[in-house]
Amino acid sequence: xxxxxxxxxxxxxxxxxxxxxxxxxxxxxxxxxxxxxxxxxxxxxxxxxxxxxxxxxxxxxxxxxxxxxxxxxxxxxxxxxxxxxxxxxxxxxxxxxxxxxxxxxxxxxxxxxxxxxxxxxxxxxxxxxxxxxxxxxxxxxxxxxxxxxxxxxxxxxxxxxxxxxxxxxxxxxxxxxxxxxxxxxxxxxxxxxxxxxxxxxxxxxxxxxxxxxxxxxxxxxxxxxxxxxxxxxxxxxxxxxxxxxxxxxxxxxxxxxxxxxxxxxxxxxxxxxxxxxxxxxxxxxxxxxxxxxxxxxxxx
Amino acid sequence: xxxxxxxxxxxxxxxxxxxxxxxxxxxxxxxxxxxxxxxxxxxxxxxxxxxxxxxxxxxxxxxxxxxxxxxxxxxxxxxxxxxxxxxxxxxxxxxxxxxxxxxxxxxxxxxxxxxxxxxxxxxxxxxxxxxxxxxxxxxxxxxxxxxxxxxxxxxxxxxxxxxxxxxxxxxxxxxxxxxxxxxxxxxxxxxxxxxxxxxxxxxxxxxxxxxxxxxxxxxxxxxxxxxxxxxxxxxxxxxxxxxxxxxxxxxxxxxxxxxxxxxxxxxxxxxxxxxxxxxxxxxxxxxxxxxxxxxxxxxxxxxxxxxxxxxxxxxxxxxxxxxxxxxxxxxxxxxxxxxxxxxxxxxxxxxxxxxxxxxxxxxxxxxxxxxxxxxxxxxxxxxxxxxxxxxxxxxxxxxxxxxxxxxxxxxxxxxxxxx
Numbered sequence: 001x002x003x004x005x006x007x008x009x010x011x012x013x014x015x016x017x018x019x020x021x022x023x024x025x026x027x028x029x030x031x032x033x034x035x036x037x038x039x040x041x042x043x044x045x046x047x048x049x050x051x052x053x054x055x056x057x058x059x060x061x062x063x064x065x066x067x068x069x070x071x072x073x074x075x076x077x078x079x080x081x082x083x084x085x086x087x088x089x090x091x092x093x094x095x096x097x098x099x100x101x102x103x104x105x106x107x108x109x110x111x112x113x114x115x116x117x118x119x120x121x122x123x124x125x126x127x128x129x130x131x132x133x134x135x136x137x138x139x140x141x142x143x144x145x146x147x148x149x150x151x152x153x154x155x156x157x158x159x160x161x162x163x164x165x166x167x168x169x170x171x172x173x174x175x176x177x178x179x180x181x182x183x184x185x186x187x188x189x190x191x192x193x194x195x196x197x198x199x200x201x202x203x204x205x206x207x208x209x210x211x212x213x214x215x216x217x218x219x220x221x222x223x224x225x226x227x228x229x230x231x232x233x234x235x236x237x238x239x240x241x242x243x244x245x246x247x248x249x250x251x252x253x254x255x256x257x258x259x260x261x262x263x264x265x266x267x268x269x270x271x272x273x274x275x276x277x278x279x280x281x282x283x284x285x286x287x288x289x290x291x292x293x294x295x296x297x298x299x300x
Numbered sequence: 301x302x303x304x305x306x307x308x309x310x311x312x313x314x315x316x317x318x319x320x321x322x323x324x325x326x327x328x329x330x331x332x333x334x335x336x337x338x339x340x341x342x343x344x345x346x347x348x349x350x351x352x353x354x355x356x357x358x359x360x361x362x363x364x365x366x367x368x369x370x371x372x373x374x375x376x377x378x379x380x381x382x383x384x385x386x387x388x389x390x391x392x393x394x395x396x397x398x399x400x401x402x403x404x405x406x407x408x409x410x411x412x413x414x415x416x417x418x419x420x421x422x423x424x425x426x427x428x429x430x431x432x433x434x435x436x437x438x439x440x441x442x443x444x445x446x447x448x449x450x451x452x453x454x455x456x457x458x459x460x461x462x463x464x465x466x467x468x469x470x471x472x473x474x475x476x477x478x479x480x481x482x483x484x485x486x487x488x489x490x491x492x493x494x495x496x497x498x499x500x501x502x503x504x505x506x507x508x509x510x511x512x513x514x515x516x517x518x519x520x521x522x523x524x525x526x527x528x529x530x531x532x533x534x535x536x537x538x539x540x541x542x543x544x545x546x547x548x549x550x551x552x553x554x555x556x557x558x559x560x561x562x563x564x565x566x567x568x569x570x571x572x573x574x575x576x577x578x579x580x581x582x583x584x585x586x587x588x589x590x591x592x593x594x595x596x597x598x599x600x601x602x603x604x605x606x607x608x609x610x611x612x613x614x615x616x617x618x619x620x621x622x623x624x625x626x627x628x629x630x631x632x633x634x635x636x637x638x639x640x641x642x643x644x645x646x647x648x649x650x651x652x653x654x655x656x657x658x659x660x661x662x663x664x665x666x667x668x669x670x671x672x673x674x675x676x677x678x679x680x681x682x683x684x685x686x687x688x689x690x691x692x693x694x695x696x697x698x699x700x701x702x703x704x705x706x707x708x709x710x711x712x713x714x715x716x717x718x719x
Contacts, residue, residue, distance in 0.1 A: 019535070129352060153559050228347065268528035
């Protein structure tokens, strides 16, 4: 524990800017993954343990597209779209068969999906780690703001993730489809009774969740090494986010993800060996004081 | 009568069936005995973030097996490798090692695990008493600590303390020339990272006592994102940074550090950079990174070393790694020991391995010796230099002094109550 270092950092605007940027980066990537996870749980009532696999697919799709086209924009779109399509296929072929089933059955199906998708990646891209490299337009010196360091690529990453968060929030709140999704989360029988194809809604939500995870993977691909199974570590953090934010709440996912991001960023200065411990302590504190999460609805 | 007769026929049939069954079950061993095969079991990491290194270990072994078998095998027995993927999980490595001996009928173990799994395989070797050669575990205590060292286990692999002595000596030279006194470290949080960093700092301070370590970062092994560690390092404003991150972890760290321009703000000493997997994976390799030699074909600068690297590349379409040369050297030790003992019996091999010297392209003078006192190799090529973005990647490697390495290592062992 180094509280003096933490106090010195907080008193130094440069350190605050640098660490806050770090917190936003970690948080916004986590948000993209956790938002999909929480949406899927909220609407489908499935705890999607295979969600990390779509993050991995997004990264690999982006890698392949960037290698072949040299366009990072295409890589981002392709990574998200490819993961969305893969998620839709998985939902139609497998996940849809365990709706309403036991949690154990859902867990087994999701775990099978993880193993299958990991092996598919191995077969296509091999076992070795891959590195996409920084796109040419972002190979520029970092910005210095109030003495802090802010890489332009990370500004872009935060901006894209924030734009997605706003668009997702508006779409769920203002559009007809968003209202149907929220209604399906609340009372699927009533939505079905109104003649709405809930199967289609479920498929779309699962695909959207997969696309969000894929977008996170594609955004992370230039700075993280790609390897089969890379989705596992982010999945654990995403579950912590959804527990803190409240299962089913996109706003909760955003707050939870940023909370985890800031704990990581400032914890690495003040509690370098206990950052994970603090994350779990916050999760436990939320579970004890508010079992449904910060933004979760009470079951009653 | 009929019953008796049927019964007699049944007994004969049953005996015949049992005999046939026993023959069928024993057939692989009978065939092996006739075929004079020695089976070597090898747990290693063939999937995950360091799979490239595990695969390069397997490649090097298979290349040597082909050569040895073509020359008549080990003491007249053809080598048959049984290679299994541990996925980098220690418990899986231990399970596989046990299975290779008990179920697969392997005679010897070639442990291709990193330190995390190597210690687990060492305990299996202790339990089963089988001859085990560790090829990729660099944590010094594995053979230095008498509580861990086994009469039937040997290490054909570079050692953390050796790298640290050479690295500390080299770094102190650079630090004195450039006035680098404020240092930081960043290492994976497990046995290898902790041990190697502590040893490096110890020898850096040994050669330059006024060095100060102002901050240390301990990311998890295989951590995907180092941003929080990088920003922490930036805040501390050290003049130099030491890291023993490796493979995909080091690639991700360098890629992420580059966008913070971290490498323009401090000198980077990355012991594991100069390995082809890492050098080629980093898309924009910054010049001027100080690195230990993992494996490059120009160090030692001999025709034999270059020829071995080229033969490997011709066969596998990529350059070998540090794990490749270590596994290749291990097969040379098996070959030389079997020749000296005229046997492939593990106990007999263990008797002749201590003190054995083999001719390999990876030695400072073309040879490597298995030190008898602690079952680990010495005299392998070891040095430090600075990177350039293209081949030969580290054009001027400064070789370590083995006399100095051995002297300081002896002091280190004494200080740790290993001797």
